Amino acid sequence: MSSLTTATPTAPQERMHLLDIIRGFALLGILLMNIEYFQRPLVAMAYGLDTSQTGLDYATAWSVYTFVQGKFYTMFSLLFGMGFVLFLDRAREKVSSPRWLYFRRIFVLGLFGFVHIVYIWGGDILLTYAIAGLFLLLFVNTPARRLWKWGVAFIALTILLYWFGAWGIQMAMNSPAAPEMMADFDEQRAVMAEMIANAHQVYATGSFAEVVQFRLSEIALMYGGGGIIFFMPTILGTILIGASLARLNIFTKPIEHRQTIRKLLIFGLLFGLPSALFVGLFGIDIELMIPDYRGAQVFTLQAVANLGLCLAYMAILTVLYLSGKKWIQYLAPAGRMALTNYLTHSIVFTTLFYGYGIGLYGEYGRFGITLMALALYGFQLWLSTWWLQRFQYGPMEWVWRSATYLKLQPMRKAA
Template sequence: MTAPAPLPPAAAGALDGAPRGRVEGLDAIRGVALLGIFLMNVEWFSRPMQELGLGPAAGLAPLDALAAWLVYALVQGKFWILFSLLFGMGFAVMQGRAQASPRPFAPAYARRLGMLLGLGVAHAVLLWPGDILHNYAIAGAVLLAFHGLEQRLLWVLGATLYLLLALLSLLGGALMAAAPALAPDTAVDAAAAAQAYVQGDFATVTAQRLSYFGGQLANEIAILPSILGVFLIGMWCVRSGVVVDPAAHRRVLMRMLGWGAPLGAALTALALWIALGAEAGSGGRYLALGVMLFANLPLALAYLAVLALAFARMPRLRAWLAPAGRMALTNYILQSLVASLVFYGYGAGLYGQIGRAGQCGLVLAVFAAQLVISRWWMGRFAYGPLEWLWRAATWLRWPPLRRAAADV
């Protein structure tokens, strides 16, 4: 494992020696991404994962249907990409800073990814089988091979890798729409999963999570190039300085917004038209998914541009959101812990009993609590709890946790 290339001076300066607000802006964007991720994920604590990607369920009450379709159009897939972009940025920063550090990079990077992989697998088995952290760890290992790419090639290769999965999904969806018999029948597996989640104790639910997680090997392999592609675009965002100094790159961000928003909106509208005209679980829904994958990347980049520009001008809002983003790993896991205790049989057992509108209300309440708790915590401590353990595993030493000690 070779040492990574250093960050360009503009990006390195913005991250290491720039005013606090610039780094705080990235943390604030990460906080918004956490909200979007939870809005998307919460449905799958109360609905079988076997139906993932098929759009809103059939037979919803009007308010629930409105909430479901709004999340489908504006959140699903977009905030996954935004969250992944930010993880890619973090990996890129660590790689770049390592050039100036006397400490060996390769062992620390391997330990960092190993910790993330273990945490992701534990999250999938013990809390929720839709975990993304283990995928990030694997893609992060591959990311190191691309550290020497030119800045322009990072963008081109990243977009190509992402769009490859979108194209394959579109072709598969078109085939299933033309030949409905080819669409997978998930009804039996979904019913068994729902029964386990509703009636099962912790051991039964864990066995169901493990069964689903273990059966996703083909999908795991398929989405890794897509995740890697998003990471490469995140690396471009750091190396170009676009996200670490948005004021100086306003024109670039406005161009990103100018093409990303209309293109993403048009493709989303097409996907919605297809999905609304197809029955739940039909091949038409898979076709809509393929179109939506094409929409997600430009819209996620438009979201990134809007947030970066907005937080550069809104310091109070930025200051409220940033603490949650600084402990994003902890908050991500806590969201799953709360949802598992609310919906699964070994907790409150509300699986299938809270509609999509109620789920969104729950997400907003939990996220509001996380904002308050994160602000309190980060005012006293240098890291979130899991971030502290992650850093300790990376560098094989316990970093100071209390803020006063860490600031010395």
């Protein structure tokens, strides 16, 4: 380990260009998924696809539900795991206490996430990454081929817990306690229906203070019960798989791993595509809050589809990158400013839709708001390129780096 005590951030020329491209593409998928929940309560996610839609709205919603939802937060999680390894490995070369530097980086990310989830939008993923990131310190010295096994084990644990829950409920339904349990389920459904109705009202017409107050209750319902038990291990497991991929240099040195990337593509399509189609055809009306055998089956196939298609998408981008397709280079600047662009999504669309802003909540169908999402993403591709021609970092990336290294970083590029 280096004896240096002054840490410096990664210079732009040292960045992994392919990872920026993948991160830029992941931003698109995250936005296509999140746009629904800028106009729909987050708790409604437990009920699957909104089947009340018709025509282009339904076709758009179904396509995103089948091929996008879950696949891109998985991609972001893999990228976070890769970033974890790359950051720590570089920190070891520069400072005597790399774990402390990493902890500062995670702490600042957690602050971003806290502000985002409370004051901007409840669908934040940053705070979850910060919490999961603390557990990653337990795996600093774990070899790559054990990291991915740990990752798969955490994901499998989540699936197993859901199956145990379904089994337990099924056993209870065959016991004398069944009527009482059914009454409890009906009460839970009534509470959820009331919360969803209140959410529509508050987000459409409420003041900023009312929205924040309601958002806290929605977050508590989503994560305070069993939600965090099922969500956190999946995120941590996916991050560990990403850390393994980084240690194996699969996407950081892709030229040396063409064969592995082709295998990931085949694996992803072979397992991920059929699973995604099954969920899209037979799992659109699932009720995940109350486990049963059908829900457990869909939950399992969703996990397979999320990881499988995510790896396939990443492999396809890598093949295009290695074959010299120039158009995918436009994704890289957006990926370098991923934090800024991600937070901008929430600021723009909550301002556009919520009652304390312009108040367009519920005014447009899924197809219309998806077009809005694509328009914003296209603008961000241009703006990110323009910005990085003049500055070294995106605005939020600059804040994050400066706070991590406890020193204001040079923002403008040298003339």
